[in-house]
Amino acid sequence: MIQIEGLSKRYHDNIVLEDVSLNINEGDVIGIIGPSGTGKSTLLRCIDQLEIPEKGTVNLGEKTIDLSKKNKKDINEIRQNTGMVFQRFNLFKKKTALENVMEGLIVVKKLPKEEAKKIALEELAKVGMTAWANHYPKHMSGGQQQRVAIARALAMKPRLILLDEPTSALDPELVGEVLDVIKEIAGKGYTMLLVSHEMSFVRNVSNRVIFLDKGHIVEDGTPSEVFEHPKNQRTKDFFAKMNLMNQPDYII
Amino acid sequence: MANLFDFKLVFTQIPDLLRYLPVTLELSVISMLIGIILGLILAIIKIRQVPVLKHIATFFISLIRGTPILVQLYIAYFGIPMFFKWFNAKNGTDFKVAEVSGFVYAVIALGINQSAYNAEFIRAALLSVGEGQIEAASALGMTYLQALRRIILPEAITVALPSLGNSFISVIKGTSLAFTCAVVEMTAQGKILGGRTYRYFEVYVSLAIIYWVITIIIEQLLKAAEKKIAIPEQVANYIPEDEVKA
Numbered sequence: 001m002i003q004i005e006g007l008s009k010r011y012h013d014n015i016v017l018e019d020v021s022l023n024i025n026e027g028d029v030i031g032i033i034g035p036s037g038t039g040k041s042t043l044l045r046c047i048d049q050l051e052i053p054e055k056g057t058v059n060l061g062e063k064t065i066d067l068s069k070k071n072k073k074d075i076n077e078i079r080q081n082t083g084m085v086f087q088r089f090n091l092f093k094k095k096t097a098l099e100n101v102m103e104g105l106i107v108v109k110k111l112p113k114e115e116a117k118k119i120a121l122e123e124l125a126k127v128g129m130t131a132w133a134n135h136y137p138k139h140m141s142g143g144q145q146q147r148v149a150i151a152r153a154l155a156m157k158p159r160l161i162l163l164d165e166p167t168s169a170l171d172p173e174l175v176g177e178v179l180d181v182i183k184e185i186a187g188k189g190y191t192m193l194l195v196s197h198e199m200s201f202v203r204n205v206s207n208r209v210i211f212l213d214k215g216h217i218v219e220d221g222t223p224s225e226v227f228e229h230p231k232n233q234r235t236k237d238f239f240a241k242m243n244l245m246n247q248p249d250y251i252i
Numbered sequence: 253m254a255n256l257f258d259f260k261l262v263f264t265q266i267p268d269l270l271r272y273l274p275v276t277l278e279l280s281v282i283s284m285l286i287g288i289i290l291g292l293i294l295a296i297i298k299i300r301q302v303p304v305l306k307h308i309a310t311f312f313i314s315l316i317r318g319t320p321i322l323v324q325l326y327i328a329y330f331g332i333p334m335f336f337k338w339f340n341a342k343n344g345t346d347f348k349v350a351e352v353s354g355f356v357y358a359v360i361a362l363g364i365n366q367s368a369y370n371a372e373f374i375r376a377a378l379l380s381v382g383e384g385q386i387e388a389a390s391a392l393g394m395t396y397l398q399a400l401r402r403i404i405l406p407e408a409i410t411v412a413l414p415s416l417g418n419s420f421i422s423v424i425k426g427t428s429l430a431f432t433c434a435v436v437e438m439t440a441q442g443k444i445l446g447g448r449t450y451r452y453f454e455v456y457v458s459l460a461i462i463y464w465v466i467t468i469i470i471e472q473l474l475k476a477a478e479k480k481i482a483i484p485e486q487v488a489n490y491i492p493e494d495e496v497k498a
Contacts, residue, residue, distance in 0.1 A: 050387055076393055084391035090384035094406045094483065098490070104392035107402055121492070133490035136483045149388075156392060 001025055002160055002191065007056030007067065009039070009046055009215075016042045017053065018215040024160065024193070029186045031202035031223070032195045034212035035238060040195040041087075043212070044162040047193075048084050049075050060159060080108065083153030087165040089145040091137040097124060097148045098133040101155050109156070123151040127181050143174030147181050154185065161185075163194045167201075179205075199242060203227050211235045261454045262461070265445060269458055275355075275437040279427040282359045284420050287366025294371035296400075299378055309371070316368035321361070322429055328361035329354060329433040354433035361433070366423050370416065377412035378404055410481055417474040421467050428463075438462065 002024040009017040016039040024030060032040050045051040046067060047058060056067045060081050065074045091100050101120035105111045111119070124130050127147040137145050146166055153161055166182065167175045179201050186192060186205050196202050202209060202223070209226040211219035211234075218232040230236050297309045316324070333349040340347055381404045389399035428439035436444070442459045446452035 048391055050390065072395075079391060079393040082391075084388070086384060086388065088384050090382070090388035092385055092388070092403050092407075093382075094403075094410075096487075103389075103402065104394070107398050108393040130492065131489045134487045135490075136487065138483060139487060152388075152392070 001059075001061070003057075003059040003064075004047065005057045005059070005064075007043065007046055007053055009042055009051060009053040009056075015215050017046065017056075020056075020212075020215070020217060022210070022217070024191060026191055027189050028208055029190075029192045029194065029206040031206035031209045032193060032212060033197070033199065033202055033209060038212045039215045040212050041164050044084070044164050044193060044195060047078070047160075048082050048162060049078055050084075080156070081159045083156055083158035083161045085146070085149055085153050085161065085163045085166050087169050089137070089142070089149045089169070091145050091149055091152075093137050096134050096136055097129055097140070097151075100137075100148055101152045104152065104156050119155055120151070123155045124148070126154065126185070127151045128177075141174060142170045143177045146170065146178045150178075150181055150185070154190075159191060161190055161192045163192060163196070165195050165197065168197060199227075211238070213238075258451055258454050261449075261451055262457050265455065266458050266462065268445060269438050269441055269455075269462060272436060272438045272441040273462075275435065276424065276427050279355070279358060279362065279430055279435070279437060280420065280424045283362035283366055283423050283427070286359065286363025287370045287419065287423065288374075288416065290363065290367035291370030291374050294367060295375035295378055298371070298375055300396075313368045313371055316365055321365050321426055322432065324365055325358065325361045325429055325432045328357045328364075332357060332360070354430075354435045358427070358430040358433040358435045362423060362426055362430070365426070366419060370419055373412055373415035373419065374408070377408040377415075380411045381407045410478075413474065413478055413481070417470065421470055424466060424470075425463060428459075 004020065004022040004024070007017050007020040007022075008015075020039075020043060022030075032043065034040055042051060046053040046056065049067060049070075052070060053067050057064050058067055058078065059065070060078065065071075065078060067078075091097075092103060095103065098117070098120055101123055102113075102116040105116035105119060106113065109116075121130065121133065124133055127150055129144060129147050129151065132140060132144060132148070137148075140148070150166070163182065167178050170178060175198070179198065182192075182194070183201075183205050194202065194206060204223075206223055209219070209221065209223050210217055211226060211230070211232070213232075213234045219226050219230055219235045226235070227239070230239060294309045294313065297305045333352075336347045336349040339345060340349075385403055385407075386399055389403050390396075394402070427437055430437050431440040431443065439459055442455040443452075446455040
């Protein structure tokens with residue numbers, strides 16, 4: 001079980017997260033939804049200490065780590081236990097798909113090259129990118145880059161995978177292939193936090209949904225609870241707006 | 253008027269000048285290495301905003317870029333021995349500064365001069381590598397130094413190479429001032445030859461030709477290097493080994 005306790009983050013006077021606590025069970029796929037600017041991405045980035053929160057702790061099973069302190073050893077431990085998938089893929093441009101996936105295994109896990117290559121090829125196979133192993137990011141479409149990025153995160157065998165809007169930088173026609181990959185790994189028992197605006201996908205793939213508004217968790221339950229019977233007025237408004245947008249322009 | 257300009261001499265004395273080409277190249281290469289390493293350190297200090305050191309770096313770059321290289325060479329050649337003489341007298345040490353050759357002072361001055369310029373090129377190149385890749389490296393658990401070596405530098409080199417090439421060309425020409433530190437390189441040898449024959453003008457024309465040819469060669473080498481480190485346009489699909497055998 002992974003516990004996040006009392007996470008608070010502000011930029012100057014702007015409160016982004018306020019005292020957010022979250023218990024994550026092993027194998028949970030948690031969808032995080034909510035309006036823009038409510039701290040969904042910040043929540044993930046604080047867990048990985050890409051942003052340093054004012055306060056908050058994370059417990060990855062053995063010990064509780066203070067996220068507000070820049071302790072190199074702790075940061076390292078968190079980062080080795082979490083994998084991050086970014087909105088903009090962030091593949092290493094001067095490395096091939098294979099080298100991208102091998103990089104963490106060689107540099108961080110200090111695996112011998114042959115072994116790293118074996119693992120990397122397995123992970124690339126899982127996301128259907130084996131044939132592209134020798135290609136550089138600039139040769140790939142956004143969807144393919146994101147699939148490699150997912151393989152790169154999975155190769156490190158993280159206990160928690162953080163997906164930060166993995167499809168929002170993609171062309172609509174490429175979203176599907178990435179969602180398919182995420183759905184496949186979600187079925188394999190990985191623990192995941194997924195920030196996404198793809199509502200139907202979140203509903204489909206996660207077993208728990210969190211609605212974040214102004215830095216607070218205002219809704220927390222199974223997808224059907226949150227999507228069908230939201231308790232909070234803010235959530236109801238949000239879905240109402242969403243449905244309005246989904247309506248056709250004309251009805252004959 | 254027959255001997256106003258000795259056209260033949262311009263070419264016949266080139267081999268005589270080329271005997272000192274190795275000195276010129278040694279000066280250039282070592283100064284450039286110092287310039288790159290020191291420049292990289294200065295660039296990282298400025299990017300990482302290291303307290304105190306960043307102010308020293310800014311001051312240093314401003315000072316070096318704001319003074320002529322000729323003056324820097326004189327200061328290195330006369331100033332460093334003076335400092336050690338004073339240091340010896342004060343602390344009772346016995347550094348034998350008189351035995352240090354002018355080559356060392358020239359290399360120090362040229363290297364430091366280059367570092368100030370390179371620092372800005374390298375800084376811009378390092379900053380051109382997207383923040384996203386650095387975050388991705390951190391998220392994998394890499395330290396800044398690991399990310400620097402494995403991710404940032406390989407990409408930054410592509411950006412920095414043309415400017416560093418320029419820098420190298422200018423350091424080669426800068427070595428022609430090393431005579432101030434009593435180093436005999438090509439230009440110094442030219443002055444000596446000119447002193448013998450009073451054909452100074454011809455010597456300078458010969459030197460111009462040599463430096464130009466060297467620069468052309470370096471430009472070509474740089475072009476080849478740029479091509480080599482660029483990401484290939486096309487790559488073949490990967491075929492797993494067991495399928496290759498089958």
